[in-house]
Amino acid sequence: xxxFPWHDQADIDFMLDETETWAVVGLKDDPTRTAYSIAATLQxxxxxxxPVHPSAETVLGEQGxxxxxxxxxxxxxxxxxxxxxxxxxxxxxxxxxGAKGVWFQLGVLNQDAYLRTKEKGLAMIMDTCPAIEWGxxx
Numbered sequence: 001x002x003x004f005p006w007h008d009q010a011d012i013d014f015m016l017d018e019t020e021t022w023a024v025v026g027l028k029d030d031p032t033r034t035a036y037s038i039a040a041t042l043q044x045x046x047x048x049x050x051p052v053h054p055s056a057e058t059v060l061g062e063q064g065x066x067x068x069x070x071x072x073x074x075x076x077x078x079x080x081x082x083x084x085x086x087x088x089x090x091x092x093x094x095x096x097x098g099a100k101g102v103w104f105q106l107g108v109l110n111q112d113a114y115l116r117t118k119e120k121g122l123a124m125i126m127d128t129c130p131a132i133e134w135g136x137x138x
Contacts (some may be wrong), residue, residue, distance in 0.1 A: 004127075006104075006114050011123035012133050015101045019076035020048055023068055023099070025090050026081030027051040029059045035081040036060075038105070041131045042079070050075060068093045077101040079130070080108060088113035095120045105129055 022042050027035045039049045039060055050071055051057060051064035058064055065071050068078065078094035080087050087104055091113040094102045101123035109127050117124045
């Protein structure tokens with residue numbers, strides 16, 4: 001069991017097991033990037049991915065959008081592949097669009113954003129990866 005509240009197993013299980021649509025912020029059509037391989041993993045687990053990047057590229061067969069606000073359908077989880085400095089505003093945007101959860105990837109920690117997001121009732125995970133968490137279930 002983790003000593004960090006942002007590794008809450010209930011939040012991890014909720015996002016991995018009970019959600020369908022994941023907006024992947026920072027995802028572009030570059031197979032050498034970690035966001036691309038994690039988006040592919042999400043798809044392999046049955047998740048719909050939504051690329052979110054200023055270039056709004058189609059990635060892994062899914063239409064991209066420049067911002068979270070541009071997505072014209074509900075998003076369950078916002079998976080964040082941006083720097084810690086830019087992650088807080090993305091968490092706030094996730095709240096604004098009605099997401100159910102926010103996932104900050106490895107190395108992305110923002111305790112103020114964590115507290116704000118949890119206060120709004122969203123599940124939130126920081127500094128780990130869905131692929132790592134699925135791997136622990138073997």
